[in-house]
Amino acid sequence: MNRLLSFLILLMLPAAALAFCDNGNLHVERRSYSGAKAGIYRLLLTDKQGTAYSLKHPARFLSRKSIERRRRQGLQVDSTDLPVSRQYLRQICRKGVTLVGTSKWNNSVLIQCGDSSLLATLSRLPFVKDCCQVWQAPDSVEQYRRHTRLQNRFMAWDSVPSSRYAAAERQMEVLAGKELHDMGYVGQGMTIAVLDGGFENADCIPAFAKTRLAGSHDFVYPPSRSIFSETDHGTKVYSVMASNAPHVFVGTAPGATYWLLRCEDQQSEQPVEEDYWAMAAEFADSVGADLINSSLGYTEFDRHLGDHQYHQMDGHSTFISHTASMLARKGIILVNSAGNNGMGPWKKLSFPADAEDILTVGAVTSTLDNAPFSSVGPTQDGRVKPDLMAIGSPTHLLSGRGTLIEDMGTSFATPIICGLMACLWQALPSFTAVELMDLIRQTGSNCQHPDNIFGYGLPDFKKAYRIGRERESGTKGTR
Numbered sequence: 001m002n003r004l005l006s007f008l009i010l011l012m013l014p015a016a017a018l019a020f021c022d023n024g025n026l027h028v029e030r031r032s033y034s035g036a037k038a039g040i041y042r043l044l045l046t047d048k049q050g051t052a053y054s055l056k057h058p059a060r061f062l063s064r065k066s067i068e069r070r071r072r073q074g075l076q077v078d079s080t081d082l083p084v085s086r087q088y089l090r091q092i093c094r095k096g097v098t099l100v101g102t103s104k105w106n107n108s109v110l111i112q113c114g115d116s117s118l119l120a121t122l123s124r125l126p127f128v129k130d131c132c133q134v135w136q137a138p139d140s141v142e143q144y145r146r147h148t149r150l151q152n153r154f155m156a157w158d159s160v161p162s163s164r165y166a167a168a169e170r171q172m173e174v175l176a177g178k179e180l181h182d183m184g185y186v187g188q189g190m191t192i193a194v195l196d197g198g199f200e201n202a203d204c205i206p207a208f209a210k211t212r213l214a215g216s217h218d219f220v221y222p223p224s225r226s227i228f229s230e231t232d233h234g235t236k237v238y239s240v241m242a243s244n245a246p247h248v249f250v251g252t253a254p255g256a257t258y259w260l261l262r263c264e265d266q267q268s269e270q271p272v273e274e275d276y277w278a279m280a281a282e283f284a285d286s287v288g289a290d291l292i293n294s295s296l297g298y299t300e301f302d303r304h305l306g307d308h309q310y311h312q313m314d315g316h317s318t319f320i321s322h323t324a325s326m327l328a329r330k331g332i333i334l335v336n337s338a339g340n341n342g343m344g345p346w347k348k349l350s351f352p353a354d355a356e357d358i359l360t361v362g363a364v365t366s367t368l369d370n371a372p373f374s375s376v377g378p379t380q381d382g383r384v385k386p387d388l389m390a391i392g393s394p395t396h397l398l399s400g401r402g403t404l405i406e407d408m409g410t411s412f413a414t415p416i417i418c419g420l421m422a423c424l425w426q427a428l429p430s431f432t433a434v435e436l437m438d439l440i441r442q443t444g445s446n447c448q449h450p451d452n453i454f455g456y457g458l459p460d461f462k463k464a465y466r467i468g469r470e471r472e473s474g475t476k477g478t479r
Helices: 003-012 064-072 086-093 117-123 169-173 178-182 233-242 272-286 319-324 410-427 433-442 461-477
Strands: 028-032 039-045 098-103 108-113 128-135 140-144 191-196 212-218 257-262 291-294 333-337 359-365 388-393 395-398 404-407
Touching (some): 108 272, 128 272, 169 178, 169 395, 178 410, 191 233, 191 272, 233 257, 233 395, 233 410, 257 272, 272 291, 272 319, 291 410, 333 410, 359 410, 388 395, 388 410, 395 410
Parallel strands (some): 191 257, 191 291, 212 257, 333 359
Antiparallel strands (some): 028 140
């Protein structure tokens, strides 16, 4: 995630607006890196021979909910779902390296190695197709001075007795999301995985007390002592969907079940974070997530190790986008932020916002004009991006202190859409992931002439529900 561009957004804001950008981790210092100087490498394997698993018995490596999600959408478990061969992993580890993780969809292995001469030996293994470095030990790392103190109750002036949604009212009503809630569709029965860099205090903020939290996991190496003491960026994202504090702040899917997954390393920006992202996405699939909210994106890395180029923006050329483009084929809807590059030299989407069959979300202002920082499309192969827009300049949300604030970025527009997509899917359970994404694009305010700035525009969830119901009735009538 490009922290420099996020900081530039803050610099461009008027002084009055800065008061609302309550980032508990804004004060950043650097310190010498004290960890191992060993690098991390990605090995791509040729096949999965010797795996202990079989496609005939998917329950051994996928949850019941994951299998049911595929069955409901007419999708088959395939060879990409099989775990990486344990036989190959044993042979790799015998060479004296440390196993960091694996990606079954990419058939890849992450290893830590302090002796670069071992890489030549690993490359000669008959089942190793390619090897590249994805992490270098830095000289120094960013260290946040966390001064966040949890606030156990809202201020009296935060309450709006006349409105259940209060601060969230505007960002809900412009998408006709309240109508779904009024009909009882609040995301119940749907599971959302939130991929981010940390979820400070998300385990104890009172507004989440009624939220169904299925669990959490850390994919960053080495893992944090607690994802709930890391950055509050994920907490802010989570709050837009999961918060349930009537008359103060109610999120877009307060009835959904959540997994909080850390895959962004806040200390540096390196390609290995794309591997962590892939591991988190696969985990989300395996535990049965229906949707993934990812407010992360990558373009440029420290020391320019593996920087991405415009010509790669085709949904498949980068490791992370290739992975993201597989999600719909697993029956999962990925809702990903477009990025905040609009006012910088890059300007275009960050990766994996270019992926196929996902919903890429840009940001608009409260007056529904395009936010100038919101990244633009199209993709290199000509697909319209972003897909949809939501209020992100600014978005009302909760900070890691549990306070009601405003913050800016496509990161926060994204969960508005993701939460409402969960509600819509609850209402239209017969739709596949691809069908539901196509449906919501068709309701966009700009759907008659989608472009590379506004995409299909602001979606209308009430209209999507009505059209979806009509289609379901028509389908039943032909049977």
